[in-house]
Amino acid sequence: MFNVILFGPPGSGKGTQSEKLIAHYGVKHLSTGDLLRSEIAQGTPLGLEAKSVMDKGQLVPDEVVIGMISSALERNPTVPGFLFDGFPRTVAQAEALDKLLALKHTEIGVVLALDVSEEELVGRLLNRGKTSGRSDDTNEEIIRARIIEYKNKTTTVAQYYAQFNKVVHIAGEGSVDEIFESLRIEIDGRK
């Protein structure tokens, strides 16, 4: 089993590249953003709580997302690997993930970090907001709050995995296919 974390700020291309990686490698995609939006769409109590936090550009509490990932791992015992997209976003989430994977006698193979400038991120997300129907993409203030939340709470996740030499930085600007090619080379070199 080879497990990958796709890491980067909001709008860096995690969701976009995940689609290509799933098609190429057949891995199981676990996006906490998608899982949370599904709870919101179903109007569950968890979804209602998450929506109020996400609409401010803030992170949903660790215990909520760790619980969602733990259940998702249990539901998929036989996949060839997991692709974590938008998770972990805090060091507490990263430590919890390592423990969950250790229980399954596996670990993170590589953390692929997409580097994109702040102005490019804001432009991409405002552009997506025109059609996505996502309330957290339509307001520049909320988008910038998400980027600040990333800098304050999520960049430390890369430092956490760097101590195990698992982080590779990838230029996240350019065509979607060029970026996918860079990701593919890194994964194939480590599997």
Ligand code: B4P
């Ligand atoms: P997520 O759903 O994870 O979404 P994201 O970070 O906004 O976007 P992503 O990075 O996947 O988007 P992409 O670049 O592909 O999180 C949303 C919210 O959920 C968070 O703010 C938080 O509140 C909550 N949440 C999620 N996980 C959590 C966790 N673990 N803990 C706590 N809270 C959590 O797409 C952006 C746009 O760029 C698209 O329009 C795309 O077409 C475009 N694009 C992509 N690649 C491009 C390229 N190469 N060139 C030009 N445009 C490109």
